[in-house]
Amino acid sequence: MTENGKRSFMSKKSQKRTRAVDHVQEPEPPARRDLRPRGRSRRSFLRKLWVGLGILAGAEFVGVVFAFLRPRKPPVRKTDFGGVIEAGPIDDFEPDSVTAFIRGQFYLSRLKDGGFLALSRKCTHLGCTVPWDSEGNIFLCPCHSSAFDRTGEVISPPAPRALDLHPVDIENGIVRVDTGKKIKRKSFKISQVVRP
Numbered sequence: 001m002t003e004n005g006k007r008s009f010m011s012k013k014s015q016k017r018t019r020a021v022d023h024v025q026e027p028e029p030p031a032r033r034d035l036r037p038r039g040r041s042r043r044s045f046l047r048k049l050w051v052g053l054g055i056l057a058g059a060e061f062v063g064v065v066f067a068f069l070r071p072r073k074p075p076v077r078k079t080d081f082g083g084v085i086e087a088g089p090i091d092d093f094e095p096d097s098v099t100a101f102i103r104g105q106f107y108l109s110r111l112k113d114g115g116f117l118a119l120s121r122k123c124t125h126l127g128c129t130v131p132w133d134s135e136g137n138i139f140l141c142p143c144h145s146s147a148f149d150r151t152g153e154v155i156s157p158p159a160p161r162a163l164d165l166h167p168v169d170i171e172n173g174i175v176r177v178d179t180g181k182k183i184k185r186k187s188f189k190i191s192q193v194v195r196p
C-alpha cells in the first residue's frame with residue numbers, strides 16, 4: 001500500500017471512529033431528557049385524580065339517590081296515635097265526661113270519682129271504630145251493635161271483652177296517654193282507674 005493509500009485507509013478508520021465517537025458523544029439536551037418523565041408522571045397523576053374525583057362524584061350521587069328513595073318514617077307528633085299524647089290539664093276534664101281524641105284514636109273517660117281511663121276506640125269484636133253516644137251515655141258499635149259503658153265494659157255482645165286501655169300518666173297536673181301501648185283486659189276493674 002502506498003503511503004497515500006495508508007493515509008487514506010487510516011483516514012477512513014479514523015473517520016469511522018470519529019463517527020462512532022460522535023454518535024456516542026451526541027447527548028440529548030438535558031432539558032428535554034428531564035422534562036419527558038415529569039410530563040408523563042404529571043399526566044398520569046392528573047388521570048388518576050380525575051378517575052378518583054369521578055368515583056367520588058358517582059358514590060355521592062348514588063348516596064343522594066338512595067337517601068331520596070329510602071322510605072322515611074314520619075315523626076310521631078304529640079297529637080298523633082303511636083306516641084305519648086299530652087291530653088291536657090286535669091281541670092280541662094269534667095268528672096263524668098268522655099272526651100274524644102280523634103288523632104290519638106282514644107277516648108279519655110273521667111269517671112264520677114275523678115279517676116281517668118284512656119279507652120281504645122277499636123271494638124273488641126272485629127275492630128270497627130266505636131263512637132261515643134253522649135245521649136245514651138254508651139259506646140255503640142255501628143258494625144254489629146256491641147255496646148260499652150264509660151269504663152269500656154261490655155253492656156251488649158257480640159264484643160267478647162271490654163275495650164282496650166292505654167296507660168295514663170298524671171304528672172304536675174297534666175294528663176298524658178301512651179297510645180304506643182295497649183292493655184288488653186277481659187273486663188273493667190277498679191284498679192285500672194288512674195287517679196290524680
Ligand code: FES
Binds near residue numbers: 143144159
Ligand atoms: S265490630 Fe263491633 S260489634 Fe262487631
